[in-house]
Amino acid sequence: xxHTLDPADWTAFRALAHRMVDDTLDHLASLRDQPAWRPMPxxxxxxxxxxxxxxxxxxxxxxxxxxxxxxxxxxxxxPRFWGWVQGNGTPLAxxxxxxxxxxxxxxxxxxxxxxLVELQVLEWLAELMQMPKGxxxxxxxxGTVANLIGLAVARHAKAGFDVRExxxxxxxxxxxxxxxxxxxxxxxxxxVELLGLGNAALRRIxxxxxxxxxxxxxxxxxxxxxxxxxxxxCVIASAGTVNTGAIDDLPAIADLCREEDVWFxxxxxxxxxxxxxxxxxxxxxxxxxxxSLAFDLHKWGYLPFEVGCALVRDAEAHRAAFExxxxxxxxxxxxxxxxxxxxxxxxxxLTRGFxxxxxxxxxxxxxxxxxxxxxxxxxxxxxxLARRIKAEENLELAAPLALNIVCFRxxxxxxxxxxILMRLQEEGVAVPSGTTIDGRFALxxxxxxxxxxxxxxxxxxxxxxxxxxx
Amino acid sequence: xxHTLDPADWTAFRALAHRMVDDTLDHLASLRDQPAWRPMPxxxxxxxxxxxxxxxxxxxxxxxxxxxxxxxxxxxxxPRFWGWVQGNGTPLAxxxxxxxxxxxxxxxxxxxxxxLVELQVLEWLAELMQMPKGxxxxxxxxGTVANLIGLAVARHAKAGFDVRExxxxxxxxxxxxxxxxxxxxxxxxxxVELLGLGNAALRRIxxxxxxxxxxxxxxxxxxxxxxxxxxxxCVIASAGTVNTGAIDDLPAIADLCREEDVWFxxxxxxxxxxxxxxxxxxxxxxxxxxxSLAFDLHKWGYLPFEVGCALVRDAEAHRAAFExxxxxxxxxxxxxxxxxxxxxxxxxxLTRGFxxxxxxxxxxxxxxxxxxxxxxxxxxxxxxLARRIKAEENLELAAPLALNIVCFRxxxxxxxxxxILMRLQEEGVAVPSGTTIDGRFALxxxxxxxxxxxxxxxxxxxxxxxxxxx
Numbered sequence: 001x002x003h004t005l006d007p008a009d010w011t012a013f014r015a016l017a018h019r020m021v022d023d024t025l026d027h028l029a030s031l032r033d034q035p036a037w038r039p040m041p042x043x044x045x046x047x048x049x050x051x052x053x054x055x056x057x058x059x060x061x062x063x064x065x066x067x068x069x070x071x072x073x074x075x076x077x078x079p080r081f082w083g084w085v086q087g088n089g090t091p092l093a094x095x096x097x098x099x100x101x102x103x104x105x106x107x108x109x110x111x112x113x114x115x116l117v118e119l120q121v122l123e124w125l126a127e128l129m130q131m132p133k134g135x136x137x138x139x140x141x142x143g144t145v146a147n148l149i150g151l152a153v154a155r156h157a158k159a160g161f162d163v164r165e166x167x168x169x170x171x172x173x174x175x176x177x178x179x180x181x182x183x184x185x186x187x188x189x190x191x192v193e194l195l196g197l198g199n200a201a202l203r204r205i206x207x208x209x210x211x212x213x214x215x216x217x218x219x220x221x222x223x224x225x226x227x228x229x230x231x232x233x234c235v236i237a238s239a240g241t242v243n244t245g246a247i248d249d250l251p252a253i254a255d256l257c258r259e260e261d262v263w264f265x266x267x268x269x270x271x272x273x274x275x276x277x278x279x280x281x282x283x284x285x286x287x288x289x290x291x292s293l294a295f296d297l298h299k300w301g302y303l304p305f306e307v308g309c310a311l312v313r314d315a316e317a318h319r320a321a322f323e324x325x326x327x328x329x330x331x332x333x334x335x336x337x338x339x340x341x342x343x344x345x346x347x348x349x350l351t352r353g354f355x356x357x358x359x360x361x362x363x364x365x366x367x368x369x370x371x372x373x374x375x376x377x378x379x380x381x382x383x384x385l386a387r388r389i390k391a392e393e394n395l396e397l398a399a400p401l402a403l404n405i406v407c408f409r410x411x412x413x414x415x416x417x418x419x420i421l422m423r424l425q426e427e428g429v430a431v432p433s434g435t436t437i438d439g440r441f442a443l444x445x446x447x448x449x450x451x452x453x454x455x456x457x458x459x460x461x462x463x464x465x466x467x468x469x470x
Numbered sequence: 471x472x473h474t475l476d477p478a479d480w481t482a483f484r485a486l487a488h489r490m491v492d493d494t495l496d497h498l499a500s501l502r503d504q505p506a507w508r509p510m511p512x513x514x515x516x517x518x519x520x521x522x523x524x525x526x527x528x529x530x531x532x533x534x535x536x537x538x539x540x541x542x543x544x545x546x547x548x549p550r551f552w553g554w555v556q557g558n559g560t561p562l563a564x565x566x567x568x569x570x571x572x573x574x575x576x577x578x579x580x581x582x583x584x585x586l587v588e589l590q591v592l593e594w595l596a597e598l599m600q601m602p603k604g605x606x607x608x609x610x611x612x613g614t615v616a617n618l619i620g621l622a623v624a625r626h627a628k629a630g631f632d633v634r635e636x637x638x639x640x641x642x643x644x645x646x647x648x649x650x651x652x653x654x655x656x657x658x659x660x661x662v663e664l665l666g667l668g669n670a671a672l673r674r675i676x677x678x679x680x681x682x683x684x685x686x687x688x689x690x691x692x693x694x695x696x697x698x699x700x701x702x703x704c705v706i707a708s709a710g711t712v713n714t715g716a717i718d719d720l721p722a723i724a725d726l727c728r729e730e731d732v733w734f735x736x737x738x739x740x741x742x743x744x745x746x747x748x749x750x751x752x753x754x755x756x757x758x759x760x761x762s763l764a765f766d767l768h769k770w771g772y773l774p775f776e777v778g779c780a781l782v783r784d785a786e787a788h789r790a791a792f793e794x795x796x797x798x799x800x801x802x803x804x805x806x807x808x809x810x811x812x813x814x815x816x817x818x819x820l821t822r823g824f825x826x827x828x829x830x831x832x833x834x835x836x837x838x839x840x841x842x843x844x845x846x847x848x849x850x851x852x853x854x855l856a857r858r859i860k861a862e863e864n865l866e867l868a869a870p871l872a873l874n875i876v877c878f879r880x881x882x883x884x885x886x887x888x889x890i891l892m893r894l895q896e897e898g899v900a901v902p903s904g905t906t907i908d909g910r911f912a913l914x915x916x917x918x919x920x921x922x923x924x925x926x927x928x929x930x931x932x933x934x935x936x937x938x939x940x
Contacts, residue, residue: 003843005560005772005836005920010499017495017565021487024572029480037806040583048586052594055837058562065569065831072583073575074806083806086821089574090475092528095487099535101567101828102494104559104774105543113510113542116518124522141611142821152664167668168638169646175639186794187820194622194818196666198637298821302475304574305823324656332888332904335895336507336544336553348664350657351556351612351768353775358571361535366475367525373473418802425805434802450475 007058016059027070028077028091031451035428037075044068079451080430080459085242085270085405087296087448089304092365093358097304100354107352109341118343118356121363126311128368129275129295130288136315138346139307139355143269143296144187146310149322149347150292151178151191151234153312154263156321158233164321168196177225179203180236181213183243185267188236210400211246213237215253222260234263239284240271243435243444245405247271250286257291266290269308270448271403273300276372280379283403297359300375300404300448307355310347319345378404378447385445385457392461394468398442406445407437410468414441420467429463430456477528486529497540498547498561501921505898507545514538549921550900550929555712555740555875557766557918559774562835563828567774570824577822579811588813588826591833596781598838599745599765600758606785608816609777609825613739613766614657616780619792619817620762621648621661621704623782624733626791628703634791638666647695649673650706651683653713655737658706680870681716683707685723692730704733709754710741713905713914715875717741720756727761736760739778740918741873743770746842750849753873767829770845770874770918777825780817789815848874848917855915855927862931864938868912876915877907880938884911890937899933900926 007013047068056064076086105114122137140146156163159176168176176197180188182204192202203225205218222232235257237248250266257264266272272287272295274280287293296308312318322345331340344350382404389395389408398407409417421434421443435444445460477483517538526534546556575584592607610616626633629646638646646667650658652674662672673695675688692702705727707718720736727734736742742757742765744750757763766778782788792815801810814820852874859865859878868877879887891904891913905914915930 002923003840003847003920005558005562005840005844006498007561010495013561014492014495017491017561018488020565020569021491022484024569025480025484025487028476028572039581039804040586044583045586048583048590049593050590051597052833052838055840056834058831058835061831061834064834065827069583069587069827070569070573073573074580074582074584076576077574084576086576087574088475089571091477091483091487091572092475094568094571094574095490097571098564098568099490099494099540101559101564101774102498102561103540103543104547104557104564106546106554106556106775110544111509112544113514113518113539114544116510116515117539120518120520123519127521141819141823144819144821148818163666163668164663165669167662167671168640168666169668169671170638170640170643173640189795190792190818192637193634194665196633196638198633198639199635201637201639296821304571305576305821306819308821322660325659332892335892336901337903348618348660349611349614349776351614351766351775351778353611357535357539361528361531363522364526364531364534365528368522370473370475370525374475377473422802422805431806433807450473453472 013058016062020062023066025091031078034078036078036080036431037425038072038428039426040072044072075431079449079453080456081449082445082447083431083433085299085446085448087298087300087302088451090302090362093303093362096358096361100357103354105354107354108344108350109339110336111338114354114356115343117360121356121359124363125309129272129293129311131293131311131313134315135311135313136318136346137309137311138343139309140347141306142298142308143267143294144190145348146294146308147187147267148191148194149310150265150294150312152195153292153318153321154234154265155195155197157317158263160231174229174231175201176233177201177203177230178234178236179205179218179221179232181205181207181238181248183207183211183241183246184236184238185242185269210402211241211244213248213253215249215256218253219256222262232260232262234265236265236267239266239268239287240403243437244399244407245271245403247284247402250284250289254286254289264289264291266293268293268295270296270299273375274403276368277375279376301371302374302450303358303362307359322346374450378449381452381454381457382406382447384454388457388461392465394465398437404447407435407442409442410464416468417441417443420464423467424463430460483528486532490532493536495561501548504548506548506550506901507895508542508898509896510542514542545901549919549923550926551919552915552917553901553903555769555916555918557768557770557772558921560772560832563773563832566828566831570827573824575824577824578814578820579809581806581808584824584826585813587830591826591829594833595779599742599763599781601763601781601783604785605781605783606788606816607779607781608813609779610817611776612768612778613737613764614660615818616764616778617657617737618661618664619780620735620764620782622665623762623788623791624704624735625665625667627787628733630701644699644701645671646703647671647673647700648704648706649675649688649691649702651675651677651708651718653677653681653711653716654706654708655712655739680872681711681714683718683723685719685726688723689726692732702730702732704735706735706737709736709738709757710873713907714869714877715741715873717754717872720754720759724756724759734759734761736763738763738765740766740769743845744873746838747845749846771841772844772920773828773832777829792816844920848919851922851924851927852876852917854924858927858931862935864935868907874917877905877912879912880934882938886938887911887913890934893937894933900930
């Protein structure tokens with residue numbers, strides 16, 4: 001008699017699975033009554049440390065999850081979470097993740113429907129971003145890898161030699177240089193480090209008063225590098241910086257890149273999603289001109305982690321950067337491997353999960369317009385919050401409002417503002433995060449939350465005033 | 471009145487969610503009655519192409535999934551799938567993925583229970599791999615990224631200069647060289663390309679008759695590179711090659727690496743899991759000596775995609791290679807960000823999903839011994855299949871059986887064997903894959919399947935004989 005990890009008793013397992021669904025939906029439907037965050041008691045830390053004990057069965061393990069894990073997450077499910085830039089997830093996408101895990105297809109490609117689902121989703125996303133038909137792409141774990149893929153394609157396309165074969169080691173080649181603003185996200189540094197370009201080859205261009213890259217300085221930097229014998233390969237523009245939501249002058253940077261024959265990469269982690277809204281599209285105009293574009297569906301697309309996307313205008317350049325050479329997998333013209341592994345030739349992984357299903361089901365069920373409506377709503381909420389802050393004597397905006405991120409301070413020291421932030425979280429009122437703007441600490445409210453209501457921002461402002469006055 | 475992506479009618483959504491669970495469990499409980507794989511009709515291809523239509527609601531979208539997607543995956547759920555190296559997934563882990571998606575924590579770190587769950591899982595895995603306490607690690611999308619992380623740490627630790635800051639560009643530095651066998655998986659090439667080392671810096675050492683790296687040739691290659699002024703930084707050993715399951719002489723390679731001050735990386739994608747079995751552990755002895763070790767839980771751990779793991783013996787070296795510098799995220803000593811983002815300083819991503827939950831729940835519920843029992847069972851099945859093949863006049867083994875991969879041929883041409891493979895799949899009998907061994911095509915049965923029974927291998931052998939005779 002063989003062993004298996006399937007349930008010995010399917011009926012009992014079915015009952016447990018239904019209980020998990022009920023518990024979870026009860027939890028999600030009652031988020032508004034739960035604290036925005038709560039600290040972990042010491043007993044939780046104790047329970048979640050130590051060696052593996054004897055097997056306890058599925059029900060007891062699940063009950064440990066209910067006791068020790070579910071009550072103590074970082075908080076992004078709730079209506080008053082605006083920390084960093086995190087989406088909530090949705091109930092439908094959660095069930096899609098269950099279906100994806102159950103079907104468990106290997107998403108390198110293969111002659112199967114799930115691969116077609118991802119290809120279809122990528123076409124939809126390219127269309128929503130107004131990129132041309134034939135644009136290539138890949139779903140990723142998130143923005144960092146999507147951006148890394150864009151930069152890897154840029155490196156391969158613009159190096160001027162076979163960078164995959166030769167690497168960057170010890171050649172009498174010019175230095176390959178990359179450009180971003182001082183407000184660009186930390187992924188840019190990680191990407192140039194990983195790719196062997198090195199942090200020293202990443203030129204950080206200063207920003208203007210609106211935290212947008214100074215395009216004249218960018219032009220000068222490119223020219224200076226050329227004069228010094230270097231080879232500028234890529235400019236990274238931001239559609240929504242992480243600190244303030246600033247949007248670089250994408251059309252001007254796109255023009256410059258075309259003139260200079262430099263790759264135009266856009267990091268649109270959350271901001272690119274504004275392309276879905278007719279009301280906001282003009283603010284991110286130029287996204288559609290990207291040679292490569294990275295964005296997340298798990299931020300302003302409201303889907304659960306993980307799902308980001310890289311789109312690459314030149315499909316051949318995309319494939320050339322990741323094509324499998326000398327692979328052990330030889331395609332046949334019939335059967336499971338017919339058609340090869342095209343999705344493994346667009347990014348890092350050979351083995352990939354079915355992230356595409358939650359995007360596919362959500363877009364089919366809700367439509368892109370439902371997401372656009374919520375993006376509009378979040379921007380309107382940011383404007384409302386900014387108005388409330390301006391109207392308060394003891395509060396001030398710390399940066400111009402560009403899209404959906406409101407940075408503000410209580411009048412007083414950095415220490416006071418830090419204390420306000422920590423108390424907001426510890427009391428379970430709300431979860432903004434903190435950042436440093438012009439050398440001073442500020443509270444940062446990044447609104448990518450489909451559960452927030454206007455009243456939630458009143459709760460925030462009132463609590464900040466109350467704590468500030470104490 | 472605000473919009474949201476939560477259901478307008480929670481009761482109706484709950485009914486749909488329960489239906490999804492019932493449908494899915496019915497599907498999983500009846501896998502043995504379904505074909506091992508089936509080709510997609512043209513109408514499926516048509517339905518899964520074309521632009522985004524009007525929103526159809528969750529139920530209709532789900533029904534499209536049932537009609538067009540679920541019947542046509544690549545087949546790895548079923549009991550007679552032995553293609554490439556793919557796990558089945560388990561019902562419990564599928565529900566864990568639902569719970570993870572529902573809770574949706576941001577797994578960069580943060581002051582939250584889900585981060586403790588991942589840290590605990592990493593400790594358990596290090597212990598199962600018999601690596602020392604204090605070993606660092608990170609869960610990844612799979613083997614490619616886990617291996618890439620190992621190699622990135624090796625590059626940083628052994629370059630002899632600040633590779634993150636300076637990159638590999640144009641220095642008067644020695645060439646950094648990396649070593650693997652000719653049977654190593656294609657990730658190694660992708661990793662050296664991505665890291666800017668270049669394919670030319672990857673030395674491919676020949677294998678012996680058992681497809682194991684020739685350690686004398688490795689020693690010579692390292693010495694030759696040193697004589698030529700290069701700097702050997704890393705040897706990649708395989709614990710279970712993808713073609714034949716061969717296990718390199720890990721202790722000998724570990725000794726050589728120690729003598730030569732070279733990083734010892736082990737790719738144990740599936741083979742490292744044999745460490746869980748007291749019966750098999752001696753075959754992969756030396757895994758525990760790795761400076762960095764990569765393996766997948768979604769292969770021989772039977773969990774659904776995606777979950778791999780990188781373990782790094784020197785926690786400080788691990789962190790030094792990925793530490794966030796100049797990050798926009800400043801830690802506070804209380805609240806959600808207290809403790810910082812340690813998991814973001816161990817790999818590629820800042821935003822990460824809760825892959826850890828399915829590992830945690832599965833290990834707690836089933837125990838590591840249940841996995842070990844199934845690994846033993848798979849190895850016994852491989853031995854059974856090899857015996858059956860040896861006993862058949864028209865069949866022959868194409869490589870020695872090292873662990874769980876059986877490569878064999880029907881006597882006759884490569885074309886005949888290719889045809890046999892495609893018919894096995896098209897008829898829905900079974901899904902082996904194909905490979906090339908010593909220049910000839912072979913059928914390859916990689917057994918990482920908790921649903922296979924001995925009788926399934928009889929079905930395979932009988933079908934190969936029948937098709938071969940036709």
